[in-house]
Amino acid sequence: MPQVKAQWRSLEELAQDSQFLLRVEQEFPGLAAALSAPRDRRETLTLMAAALALAGAGLEGCDGAPEGHLIPAVRQPPGIVPGMSDYYSNAHVEGGYAAGTVVKHFMGRPIKVEGNPFHPASLGATSPIAQAELLNFYDPRRSWGVTRAKLPRSRAALEQALAEQRAQLAATGGAGFAILTGASTSPTLAAQLEALRKAYSQIRWLHWEPIGRENVKKGLESV
Amino acid sequence: MGSVFRPAANFWASLTLLMLALAAVAFSLVVWLWPHSDYARRVNSAPAQPVPFSHQHHVSGLGIDCRYCHASVEVSSNAGMPPTYACMTCHSQIWTDAALLAPVRDSLKDDRPLVWRRIADVPDYVYFDHSIHIAKGVGCSSCHGDVASMALTYKAMSLTMQFCLDCHRNPGPRLRPKDKIYNTRWTRDATTPAPELLLAEYGVPQRNLTDCSICHR
Numbered sequence: 107m108p109q110v111k112a113q114w115r116s117l118e119e120l121a122q123d124s125q126f127l128l129r130v131e132q133e134f135p136g137l138a139a140a141l142s143a144p145r146d147r148r149e150t151l152t153l154m155a156a157a158l159a160l161a162g163a164g165l166e167g168c169d170g171a172p173e174g175h176l177i178p179a180v181r182q183p184p185g186i187v188p189g190m191s192d193y194y195s196n197a198h199v200e201g202g203y204a205a206g207t208v209v210k211h212f213m214g215r216p217i218k219v220e221g222n223p224f225h226p227a228s229l230g231a232t233s234p235i236a237q238a239e240l241l242n243f244y245d246p247r248r249s250w251g252v253t254r255a256k257l258p259r260s261r262a263a264l265e266q267a268l269a270e271q272r273a274q275l276a277a278t279g280g281a282g283f284a285i286l287t288g289a290s291t292s293p294t295l296a297a298q299l300e301a302l303r304k305a306y307s308q309i310r311w312l313h314w315e316p317i318g319r320e321n322v323k324k325g326l327e328s329v
Numbered sequence: 330m331g332s333v334f335r336p337a338a339n340f341w342a343s344l345t346l347l348m349l350a351l352a353a354v355a356f357s358l359v360v361w362l363w364p365h366s367d368y369a370r371r372v373n374s375a376p377a378q379p380v381p382f383s384h385q386h387h388v389s390g391l392g393i394d395c396r397y398c399h400a401s402v403e404v405s406s407n408a409g410m411p412p413t414y415a416c417m418t419c420h421s422q423i424w425t426d427a428a429l430l431a432p433v434r435d436s437l438k439d440d441r442p443l444v445w446r447r448i449a450d451v452p453d454y455v456y457f458d459h460s461i462h463i464a465k466g467v468g469c470s471s472c473h474g475d476v477a478s479m480a481l482t483y484k485a486m487s488l489t490m491q492f493c494l495d496c497h498r499n500p501g502p503r504l505r506p507k508d509k510i511y512n513t514r515w516t517r518d519a520t521t522p523a524p525e526l527l528l529a530e531y532g533v534p535q536r537n538l539t540d541c542s543i544c545h546r
Contacts, residue, residue: 176444176445177410178409178410178443181413182414187407187409188401188405188410189401190404
């Protein structure tokens with residue numbers, strides 16, 4: 107029987123990034139020891155009792171009358187009606203080609219992706235991957251701003267870091283520097299990459315599409 | 330050998346059994362009735378709010394319409410709460426230094442929303458839509474009471490399922506003319522059209538108002 111591979115919870119853990127492992131150890135001291143130590147029945151029961159006691163402490167307000175909070179916006183965003191869903195136009199990029207979509211959202215939270223009926227290529231249809239785009243909106247790994255070591259940074263900090271890189275790149279001609287992208291059909295991006303390549307001759311551009319159409323292309327060529 | 334129990338033990342045994350039976354009945358009654366009590370439903374209780382907002386002052390005193398702040402009540406399931414910006418429409422001009430209003434000013438300054446405590450709520454398994462009630466002639470005060478005379482906002486009705494069904498079973502007498510919807514002091518009087526007339530005017534569908542799926546979707 108094949109051995110089950112070691113499981114991982116993040117890409118950093120999979121890569122055994124020493125800095126990351128150090129941060130985990132700082133965040134949860136003793137976690138590694140606790141996870142590796144064998145637990146016995148008695149300890150499990152103790153922990154269960156403690157968990158139950160904690161859960162019971164939260165039941166005091168349980169008398170059938172729900173209580174909550176109302177949190178109105180500071181400034182009402184235009185076009186948002188509390189309690190009503192709305193739509194906005196978006197584009198879904200697949201293999202470098204964008205198709206128009208219409209996203210239904212509930213007070214800013216997307217709940218459904220459908221094709222834009224005015225888009226000539228789709229006429230309102232979507233692929234399963236475009237439908238699954240919804241999951242992307244809630245992906246914890248989705249970028250939400252400038253970060254460094256998972257901490258938010260200002261735009262000025264980004265520009266400063268880029269300026270430092272630029273000086274370094276100019277010295278080496280871009281050696282050891284690579285840009286990763288998905289497939290792209292954007293002439294603007296192509297022109298920008300070309301300009302970069304002209305400025306730094308050693309730079310590398312790598313692109314990869316998880317669900318690409320290379321095999322379709324190869325198949326057609328071999329026919 | 331003498332008997333173990335004396336004759337009086339018969340009496341105490343019966344009394345104990347009777348008491349146990351009474352305790353069981355009393356306990357059941359408390360468990361059954363407690364959730365319906367005004368205390369458990371928090372009726373007439375006014376929770377502390379970040380700002381002691383007075384509907385009495387703003388509605389009865391100044392004549393501000395319900396919809397100025399609860400702006401989406403006619404179009405959405407949610408009546409809407411006023412954004413801090415709406416409060417500051419006036420309060421950037423009047424009572425600009427009032428200590429009571431500091432949380433409102435801070436909210437706008439720091440871009441942090443005010444957190445009000447809910448007064449009226451239904452559980453998440455209940456579907457409730459403000460707009461359809463307004464459109465069909467049910468006034469604010471039918472569920473929220475005479476809000477215009479509340480110095481501090483409190484819950485006036487129990488908002489239990491029984492409360493909803495009382496009206497859904499016989500809506501006619503609770504309906505009011507269009508121009509009285511936002512009058513929280515309105516009561517039915519001699520000039521009010523007959524329930525049948527109002528039901529016909531608003532086109533209230535009476536055959537399915539008590540279907541489970543009307544509220545539990």
